[in-house]
Amino acid sequence: MVTLGELREECGVFGVIGHRDAALLTYYALYALQHRGQESAGIASVRRDWIEARRGMGLVSEVFDDEILGELESDTAIGHVRYSTSGESLLVNAQPIVVRFKHGSLALAHNGNLINAHLLKERLEGEGSIFQTTSDTEVIAHLIARQPWSDLEEAVLAALKEIRGAYGLVIMTKDRLFAARDPHGIRPLVLGRLNGTFVVASETCALETIGAEFVREIEPGELLVIPKEGEVYSLQIDKGEREAFCVFEYIYFARPDSDFRNRNVHLVRKNLGRFLAEDYPVIADVVTGVPDSSISAASGYAEEAKIPYQMGLIKNRYLGRTFIQPTQRLRERGVRLKLNPIKQVVWGKRVVLVDDSIVRGTTAKHIVQLLRLAGAKEVHLRISSPPYRFPCYYGIDTSQASELVAVGRSVEEIREMIGADSLEFLSVKRMVEACGFSYDSFCTACFTGDYPVSLEKRVSLPNDF
């Protein structure tokens, strides 16, 4: 299990054009994408001739109500849920952002992270630009506005050619929707169709939710233009780069009912569990997974190993953002809210505990302790991905490599730290195999250090903003 404190989630984006329930559909789609970001939510829509946006901190259900949606109703809208990957946790950083410039008005919603954002910012500031947020998205807006082209499409394309990094991007004007994916296809973005109108979303589960039909994924390096009237067409941002889809989307980020490359996430995860059982069998009485993200892998492990799968841990679903954390004293006395073991399932048993990844190792250590206190005789930890050893610069906030438990530690040393009876990680080769595509088609940098983009010097954001 990757907790918020260990690995922060991605953002989710959505766009629809030419549907009379555009804002409401966006609202529903954001519910389906909520797992990708719970920090802020926003919807921008075209109202008469201008663009109106509402953004707020918190969940979709906290930001929007009937009245607000009524004010946004239109036939074109984009939406965003955010978990901060860059920029601080401030309302001012909530998306979509709306800007007015020489070509009119624009709304942008962005999932991903630019690795040359800081360099671009310095250059833009040198040219007299002002920044009102700390998000990368504003950099893209400036780049578009600065292009000499008189045509907006040219300007967007030229701007995208300047940025480096990972992105699934949706841009809205009053009569067009742009959908763009980075040249490596690191971040996902899919196209759907709903009664003759087009929608774009970070995951297919958003299409399912609103009753839209999946058409295809936006191609790596593709800039898709969807006019309100007329045919959809594609422009190419860049080519020749190898595809490098983030393998972590399969492992942890995405919702189990989403598909990428026509492979279902739940089934991929189950496969990961199966392979794990094949490669690292153990004699045990029960297999259990860390809810929710590791349930699929755990049931795959159980099936392959022919050991009964049990619900060994219960996750409390009611802990909101405002939840008051137990004090140290109460934690020491056993107050535990997030996860509770089922004693009768683990008492006196040899338990295989399946988790999807280990980042800092603190959660894994905590869970192993929980199981032992609940009477587990043995706890064998099986991780359905390789050791996480390298920082991700494309949208996962583990920039501080020093906190990664697998850096500079052998598997045995990690096992000892966590306190499990045994610990095994799926190998990179087998992980890729379980996903069903070639190593070359993935970004596995966090496991291998093999970064798909040659990293220019990435300067972390200065504090003086």
Add this chain to the structure above:
Amino acid sequence: MVTLGELREECGVFGVIGHRDAALLTYYALYALQHRGQESAGIASVRRDWIEARRGMGLVSEVFDDEILGELESDTAIGHVRYSTSGESLLVNAQPIVVRFKHGSLALAHNGNLINAHLLKERLEGEGSIFQTTSDTEVIAHLIARQPWSDLEEAVLAALKEIRGAYGLVIMTKDRLFAARDPHGIRPLVLGRLNGTFVVASETCALETIGAEFVREIEPGELLVIPKEGEVYSLQIDKGEREAFCVFEYIYFARPDSDFRNRNVHLVRKNLGRFLAEDYPVIADVVTGVPDSSISAASGYAEEAKIPYQMGLIKNRYLGRTFIQPTQRLRERGVRLKLNPIKQVVWGKRVVLVDDSIVRGTTAKHIVQLLRLAGAKEVHLRISSPPYRFPCYYGIDTSQASELVAVGRSVEEIREMIGADSLEFLSVKRMVEACGFSYDSFCTACFTGDYPVSLEKRVSLPNDF
């Protein structure tokens, strides 16, 4: 799956005496009991010499924050989460209720339903009582106040002898906690110990959450008195009645990590699924369960039937109370938020769908349709309980028997209505067997019509309150 519209949940109660973090512990315990009621939450605590209470509509996380808890901090507190079983959805009906009367002040938190509440109310009104809520709990408070006894303990005992129905009740004074369970033990109530102090709760999961040790269940008909200083002792409300624990606690209400009668709820549910597979096998490719309450039974079925268990349906966890329901037009166009099928799991497959119960049948029908639209070749519905045919007067809001799909319909007729390829229910005999106790020890009235309490004429609440 029993949805809110079909079968409303129970309440949850908790009490602690003599612990310096009493209000905070109650807050954590209510998080653990939140599944028993999401309509309102409340905590009452002893402050200096009086009782202070805070109640609000919504989840624990919505009602309480740091500041409010600070104002409630004390060494004695009780709490309540409510899903309306009687009384309307108004703040005035939120519990605990606090009253002042001749013996001082009292706070009451009540899970259950009195079947003679209306008769008692009429009598009390005739004697000059006034009612400010529509909840049964206020009736109990009046009864206590009306007793001629000069001793509070005698008064509480005498009052409880007058009430009929199901209850798990916690009463707090400034120096005592009372915990009472109805003579049949229909509603659950357990006793725990935490560093030398006592706590009571509706379910053991609340004990686990706060690090308390399980001591025993409150006995049917027992009135336990826990003084702040001195020994705990028991009084008997009534005896000679047979035990009749609500079997639906095992089937649906309780959290999987709770135990009743030393049997774990998840394991009982898995057993129910196993028995279902033994009794009603079917040739199929995949078994899936309706999240969250039927997952245990479904995995039991899968194991017994040796058919792979898959996550076939995803539940959206972010739909709050303020969620804007899709319009009819959008629903027709396929907007579906609550549950989404995983196409790749069910496409072209023969699916066994396991659910815990069918009440109105509308949800089951909806899910079968979802699976068919997602490409399931066959859908075999297996219910881990018998047909629900009789109204429950003890706390489950299915008073309108006419809405129960199983009333006046054969299994075949229900199957046809729901649109499944086959439909089977676990029999009463086997359900009881799977639970591991004798038929005589359960209330199975909703399945059998065999009510443990001879029902006096139950007059539904008049509208003129």
Add this chain to the structure above:
Amino acid sequence: MVTLGELREECGVFGVIGHRDAALLTYYALYALQHRGQESAGIASVRRDWIEARRGMGLVSEVFDDEILGELESDTAIGHVRYSTSGESLLVNAQPIVVRFKHGSLALAHNGNLINAHLLKERLEGEGSIFQTTSDTEVIAHLIARQPWSDLEEAVLAALKEIRGAYGLVIMTKDRLFAARDPHGIRPLVLGRLNGTFVVASETCALETIGAEFVREIEPGELLVIPKEGEVYSLQIDKGEREAFCVFEYIYFARPDSDFRNRNVHLVRKNLGRFLAEDYPVIADVVTGVPDSSISAASGYAEEAKIPYQMGLIKNRYLGRTFIQPTQRLRERGVRLKLNPIKQVVWGKRVVLVDDSIVRGTTAKHIVQLLRLAGAKEVHLRISSPPYRFPCYYGIDTSQASELVAVGRSVEEIREMIGADSLEFLSVKRMVEACGFSYDSFCTACFTGDYPVSLEKRVSLPNDF
């Protein structure tokens, strides 16, 4: 000026029967009565066959919105704004209270204070009553419910005969409105007519606001019955007691545009100022009043004294309940928000400062300092009422006689404490004369100790509720 900390305000009540905009009219009337209570606001109305109520802490504008009012709309409603005179500041004490009892349902809204509430409560508790609030209003509800009469009207009348103290009371059933005033007429209550339907209110300004015509005051000791259909008629609670209208309504409580006994409050206050100028002239350059309540008296003084009236002090109108008080350090450094002097008005001037009353003396002292710091050469304080020396048991929270600056101090000692160059109070005789009615018709107990009701032993509320 009497500040919240010195003398707490009264409550305001309103009722209307048989008008299709009943809830909305009540809402507007409460705005007009808001000066009588800013702690909580509530409206109860008859919906179909039962009574619905909404109450909340704060101002009318904070408690009610379009949606809530929509839910309350009906043809009969009562409302209440509260400033705690008895009972603590809790939502549970907000009014109207709604109770159900043998005669059906009842809503009560009460302005005033019962002096035998505690004795009645003890008796009722002895008879088995329970109390859920600390307000006197609940006592009245219990008394009504306890009457043996089968007729509600008889029961209300009999209950009112049992209570002692000051009240302006509105009671609503589904087909009747009762309006009652204490036998001495201490608290005000007026009757109005609006297009053939009747309304009752604490002050005439509420009638003006909703476009109703003033009919007459409810008589002291009168219980007026206003059926939805049929003629209005009166019953007599008690007789033979002398009238004793609270003179403080004229001096401070009421809104300047209200009339009592056909005399306008602003004009009475101006008279008080005039008499003050006649009795206590002083050679000065400018007259100023403490906003808002002393402006009328100050302009009366100025006119009579032929000294120019100036706005010498500005009151900040934006300080809400949540306003963050300056720390001691900031206060010492001169941070002053509530009142600001106009330097150019007072600099180098001999100032006559007119205030309506002095209770604790702290505010007066503060204002005199403000004026001196702003450069006033002399500050002559003139109070348009006599020294406040006796506690009020009928609704003004000055129960702690020890805090009254005039207790045990001569006028010269008070002057010294406050730091004014001279200080004069209007005499009781002249105050009464300025109001235009005989001494015998007023309650002047806070000035004279001459209580109109023989006070039974008044036991202050115990702390163990």
Add this chain to the structure above:
Amino acid sequence: MVTLGELREECGVFGVIGHRDAALLTYYALYALQHRGQESAGIASVRRDWIEARRGMGLVSEVFDDEILGELESDTAIGHVRYSTSGESLLVNAQPIVVRFKHGSLALAHNGNLINAHLLKERLEGEGSIFQTTSDTEVIAHLIARQPWSDLEEAVLAALKEIRGAYGLVIMTKDRLFAARDPHGIRPLVLGRLNGTFVVASETCALETIGAEFVREIEPGELLVIPKEGEVYSLQIDKGEREAFCVFEYIYFARPDSDFRNRNVHLVRKNLGRFLAEDYPVIADVVTGVPDSSISAASGYAEEAKIPYQMGLIKNRYLGRTFIQPTQRLRERGVRLKLNPIKQVVWGKRVVLVDDSIVRGTTAKHIVQLLRLAGAKEVHLRISSPPYRFPCYYGIDTSQASELVAVGRSVEEIREMIGADSLEFLSVKRMVEACGFSYDSFCTACFTGDYPVSLEKRVSLPNDF
């Protein structure tokens, strides 16, 4: 009386540097300036090395609480209250705005209106700028960022030389405060000193409130630089232009306890009333003013005319932004909340009604009707300013000249429309005389059409933002 619907208010700005309670002082200062804008409020402060801002819709008391202020605490802060003069009513337009650019970070708070904003915006957009708000303040930020100067001070000065219009502007960096006033001095801005540190504010009442001493006004065309360490010094934006202070600040905008040019606003208003009485006497029984802004002028009239001043109209102080307006039906039936006449003051009387200005005429008409319905025998309307005939482009939203009642109407025609028995306006000459300064030193354009700035073509904001 100028109501919100007729003439919208100004903004208020404040800044403090080098005081450890900077945010708290700003909070208190904004309370004192709240009358200048109730739409939104904001505070920006220097935290460690960056600038943090909190802005919200509503009153200061609605936007800020203890916690938020705690997060803003620092030794340097600026604040803003806004009533939209340009830009729509959106949170995004709330100030202060914070931008990051090549020189670091900047916060800006601006009172006033640029008349060449649209031209500048077009130019900036042509150069590739993006706009995220519709406020003029963002234009100023862009202009500063676009300057070629390597020194921030030079850049600010150069930017200010490019703008035309009215402004009182406060700019904050982490170590400096800039305070600038437009070359004509149309908008006010004053300098104060507080224990050795400097503060700037729109009005002196903010200085009084926080205990600061008035130093002097910022000069027209002055850019004052206040470093955190070191001496204060001035730069000149422009010179040679005549001073043109907005006479409406005296007449209506400012708080009565503020001074401009060392003359107190209340006293100026009283003078205006006196002159009105001299020039337009009338035989009458009573003089009354429209609360709150016309009270001073009315009492001046009364004194000069030797006719008693009375409070003839009561203003309801509790109508917040969320107040539900009476329906047309209720208005017709006499529901009136904002203003209520005192019948006993006006019944049968010849009334002089003093108001500060007439813009659309609808309020004046309404008040004359109110007085007649309350029984006034005659209503003589006296306005303490000349007829308002020309649009103001410097910050008062009367851009739609067609709505001004005085455009194309003689005084007699206005009188007829309003329904008064007589109507007189103070002349421009006498108004200026009453204020105590020469005609040349004021902007009186709204009365005379004599605009101090040669207006470039002012294009109203397009709708396509």
